[in-house]
Amino acid sequence: MDNADYIAGALRLANARTDDLETLRAELHGEPWWSSRLTEQDLKTLRAVAASLRQSIEAAVSGEHEALTAEVNRLLATYPPRPRLSRGEPEQHRDWHVHIADVETPPAAGIAAAAAWGLAQGIVRHGTERWGKCDAPACGTYFLDTSTNRARQFCSARCANRVHVAAFRQRRRS
Structure with missing residues (x-):
């Protein structure tokens, strides 16, 4: 996964409906490793993370850089990325890649770390002027x-x- 994928993941979670577990699983269908293992506790955690992502992106859209910095740093501190180098099975013909969380990490923590990392990387790469609603x-x-x-x-x-x-x-x- 590259940084663009993490940015897309952050936006996917920020825009996701978190009404119930099945809805969230459907919203995160592009991440089957995480979505298939989600629990009710993960749903509660990810509701809060999604709200925080929306708040962060809204701060970017509004040009509130101090609020943006504080919220993204809070997300990164709460759900720190723990990058791990990985390579797919030879029969999958996958290249080397980096996972943002260990495979044993609970789904909510992994998704939150990836989203926080993606948002931070999106801001570094694109600035705040390119985020919109x-x-x-x-x-x-x-x-x-x-x-x-x-x-x-x-x-x-x-x-x-x-x-x-x-x-x-x-x-x-x-």
Whole structure:
């Protein structure tokens, strides 16, 4: 896994619905090693971590650098990354890679460490100007704008299309 994957993981958890265990498992489907082992206690922990990630990203979006620094450092201190060098089984043809937590780490601690690390690396790599919150009404999904012109307003093409179609229909009614 590279830093971009950890950044995506941080955003996935920040935007995840944590209503119940099955919903969270579905939200984290891209991480089967962790999601398949989640427990009710992990759910409680990850609700708090997701809220903290949202608070951190909101601070980045708002330019509140002191709050951002304090919250990300709190996450890193609470869920410190413990990198481990690993290599997949030969039959999997996997390259060398780094896991952010030991394989024996409980799922919530591993996910939280990866998310905290991903958020920190995203801020180091992209600064705070590229973090955003979807402009679509009732969406509120956070994203990282990696476009060349830094003009992204929506979390996805789906939200952008919805807003643009609604605006088009409103203009036609007028």
